[in-house]
Amino acid sequence: MCQDGAVATRTQRSPRRTEALSRERIVEAAVELLDTTGESGLTFRVLTERLATGPGAIYHHVANKGELLTVATDEIVAAALAVEPLASSPQDRIRAVALGLFDAIDAHPWVATQLSDSGWQAxxxxxxxxxxxxxxxxGVPEDDWFITTTVLMQYILGAAAQNAANARHVGPDANRAELLGAMAAEWAELDPGDYPFTRAVVGQMRDHDDREQFLAGIDLVLAGITALHLTGRQAAVHREP
Known part of the structure; x- marks a missing residue:
């Protein structure tokens, strides 16, 4: 009887896993930790506790924290880029990519840091x-592909990162309308001689939508691409006999 009791105690203290540990499950748990605690909260010790496993099982799938961060970032980005637009024009596909990345970084702010730190890799x-x-x-000429594409990337990732940073700064429980209202009240009190423009856009700032503002920026960049690379060419084509 005593022996049976001892066996029962050991069984209670060491529950067996009911599913095999996979690379996908490790990445899923890592993303959950990154979303709740940030990069500093992702350690292999905490990860092993969450997955009820030993560090050896995790190291079998990922070599170190750096690799795990890279894989987790790539998974979030891949899902964001898989969003299909309702229309099929290049402009609509660019908007879909941009908004997918914006929303992904808004939901997972640590992704912005990883993309910034990784440079041209991963x-x-x-x-x-x-x-x-x-x-x-x-229809952008091939000689201008790199500059045009990287300018778009810089705007998309920079604006998305700034939006995520603003959200982190004010905190998850902040009331956005109240914060913008308080800022608008401060701007309205600025000296009209020194800040005529800022005072003029107080109402627009207070009532703006972050996603709409972001997409307006994409449209401005696309309009610039059209004006710089396409308008003159299209006009020349129309003038040909």
Missing amino acids: TTPRILESIGRQVGAL
Whole structure:
């Protein structure tokens, strides 16, 4: 009887896993930790506790924290880029890519840091390819593909990162309308001689939507691409006999 009791105690203290540990499950748990605690909260010790496993099982799938961060970032970005637009023009596909990345970074702010730190490695070529194909489809000359595509990337990732940073700064429980209202009240009190423009746009700032503002920026960049690379060529084609 005592022996049976001892066996029962050991069984309670060491529950067996009911599913095999996979690379996908490790990445899923890592993303959950990154979303709730940030990069500093992702450690292999915490990860092993969450997955009820030993560090050896995790190291079998990923070599270190750096590789895990790279894989997690790539998974989030890949899902964002898989969003299909309702229309099929290059402009609409660029907007879909841009908004997918904006929403992904808004939901997972740590992704912005990883993309910034990774430079031209890892996930960056995936984004470059996704946008660059549409730049080519727009009719931009091949000699201008790199500059045009990277300018779009810089705007998309920079604006998305800034939006995520703003959200982190104010905190998850902040009331956006109240914060913008308080800022608008401060701007309205600025000296009209020194800040005529700022005072003039107080109402627009207070009532703006972040996603609409972001997409307006995409439209401005696309309009610039059209004016710089396409309008003159189209006009020349129309003038040909």
